[in-house]
Amino acid sequence: MIEIYLLEQFCAFARCGTLLKASEELHVTQPTLSRSMKKLEQELGVQLFHRKNSKLSLNETGKLAAEFAEKVLIANQDLIDHVHAYDRSLRTISIGSCSPFPINELMPTFQSYLPGKTILTELSDSDEKLLSNLINRQYDLVILHSLPEDKNLFCQRFMDERIYISLEESHPIAGKESVFFEELRGIRILMSVNVGFWMDICRRHLSEADLLIQNSMDALDELVEASSLPFFNSDRMIELGYQVPGRVSLPISDEDAHATYWVVCRTEDQAKYRSIFNVVRGYAIKHDERLA
Amino acid sequence: MIEIYLLEQFCAFARCGTLLKASEELHVTQPTLSRSMKKLEQELGVQLFHRKNSKLSLNETGKLAAEFAEKVLIANQDLIDHVHAYDRSLRTISIGSCSPFPINELMPTFQSYLPGKTILTELSDSDEKLLSNLINRQYDLVILHSLPEDKNLFCQRFMDERIYISLEESHPIAGKESVFFEELRGIRILMSVNVGFWMDICRRHLSEADLLIQNSMDALDELVEASSLPFFNSDRMIELGYQVPGRVSLPISDEDAHATYWVVCRTEDQAKYRSIFNVVRGYAIKHDERLA
DNA sequence: ATCACTTACGGGTGACGTAAAAATC
DNA sequence: GATTTTTACGTCACCCGTAAGTGAT
Secondary structure, rough: OOHHHHHHHHHHHHHHOOOOHHHHHHHHHHHHHHHHHHHHHHHOOOOOOOEEOOOEEEEHHHHHHHHHHHHHHHHHHHHHHHHHHHHHHHHHEEEEEEEEEEHHHHHHHHHHOOOEEEEEEEEEEOHHHHHHHOOOOOOOOEOOOOOOOOEEEEEEEEEEEEEEEEOOOOOOOOOOEEEEEHHOOOOOOEEOOOOOOHHHHHHHHHHHHHHEOOOOHHHHHHHHHOOOEEEEHHHHHOOOOOOOOOOEEEEEHHHHHEEEEEEEEHHHHHHHHHHHHHHHHHHHHHHHHHOO | OOOOHHHHHHHHHHHHHHHHHHHHHHHHHHHHHHHHHHHHHHOOOOOOOOEEEEEEEOOOHHHHHHHHHHHHHHHHHHHHHHHHHHHHHHEEEEEOOOHHHHHHHHHHHHHHOOOOOOEEEEEEOOOHHHHHHHHHHOOEEEOOOOOOOOOOOOEEEEEEEEEEEEEEEOOOOOOOOEEEHHHHOOOOEEOOOOOOHHHHHHHHHHOHHHHHEOOHHHHHHHHHHHHOOEEEEHHHHOOOOOOOOOOEEEEEEEEHEEEEEEEEEEEHHHHHHHHHHHHHHHHHHHHHHHOO
């Protein structure tokens, strides 16, 4: 067997063309490489280099060897990467969501029922991406706004959300009970970039130029304070007390301004997250009771 | 990067289950392995083992690591094997033949036009096998008794051979001009096992029980001397003076008791073997002139 | 007491760097 | 003379073996 350090040095030479450049890349001295290349030849029992005019270069055997050496290094790096990833996955839970609200709402639940685990959350604008990344184990849990049909997935309804538009009381349409997206056309509206699939919904109904998209919640809050511009809100946010003085919030009546969230895991993991799903079911029941 | 010796030791432990058994397999002491396993864990920065009741075993991460470590070792062995094989191929020419005679006839040519190369010859009973092994580079040259149709192959007709039956002068059919295989049925005949495709021909026409197959030419020659049993000969062998006193050789008239040999290489190698093909063409021309 | 692994210590190989030489342009 | 590789030499790291220790069956 050939030790890895020899192959690393050999591949560096194959890439760099001279021992000097390779030695700089590897942060070793050049005689070290000269010696190593000899040792590699000796251990393989085969000529790997042309030595001509104090110029070292790979011969045909050497080129072949370099290809295979590269594969060994890749396999070695693979070992390291996969072991690290697996070890990490033992201490980490990855959660993908189509929307920020359910994540925020469930975070305390995650933290109390997954003690000691690092919770990693990610927003996505597409349920399909979330699902495929759930199946390929990149995510352990996902929160969708549609119910997937796959017997390998376990799904639990969570809660509903409808988006609102928050306007100055003096705004022409502030007196209405509710509005359609249609009626918001031509009005410049503030919104955050981190709203998951809602971004798609808004873009579908409104023109790009009307959406004043902010990269951070801080920037958004500041502009809401400092300006009279409308911004998007939701029934859930209002419930949590997110109302700005001097403004009214009107529900948006369109069908797709409303979402029902589902929490989903792979069926094999169902037992692992039972406590979490119990909490999620609690939300759904409470919601149903409120409707009744 | 993780050095190979650590992975070898780790895989040995994964196979053997205890450090002691692994240490015996690797011919090192057991504390060496204990130390190495710790070092491997440290270098990966990850727990790989359960340590309980002075019993060491792989945990889930360890099992994953063992799988990937095995791949690294295989890649490493692949490097060694391929480099050796390629280096060998630079000094060796592999020739496959359907029959021993053309090989013997061409050996001096090979030796003089492939100076310094080790010439490796092999007999095969099937042109198909020879061809596929020529294409997959196991052979560099093959000698067939049929003309292959493949534009990636370069072919040159070599010479003809017809097999004869050599009998005691007193044998009932020794007076004939020629015989068919049919007429040899029921007669026990000596032959060598190393006759390539001729073995198939003989088996197709004669019963297994009648063929007294010898594993070496020495054994065959001795039995020819010591007995009055018939044996197979050929026009080419007779030309070379291989006649036994007190015997006559009759040609076998069947169509497939005659063969035309072709020397074949991959088209890409045609130039490399031009001198050899010139000699081969010389044989073919000489043969044609003799017929005219 | 035995088995299996760990810890402690000492030795020898060998991988590395520095310095200098050799060879080619 | 500049660039690149090779040789020589000393040093330090580290891999190994021996021997003793720990813990469980």
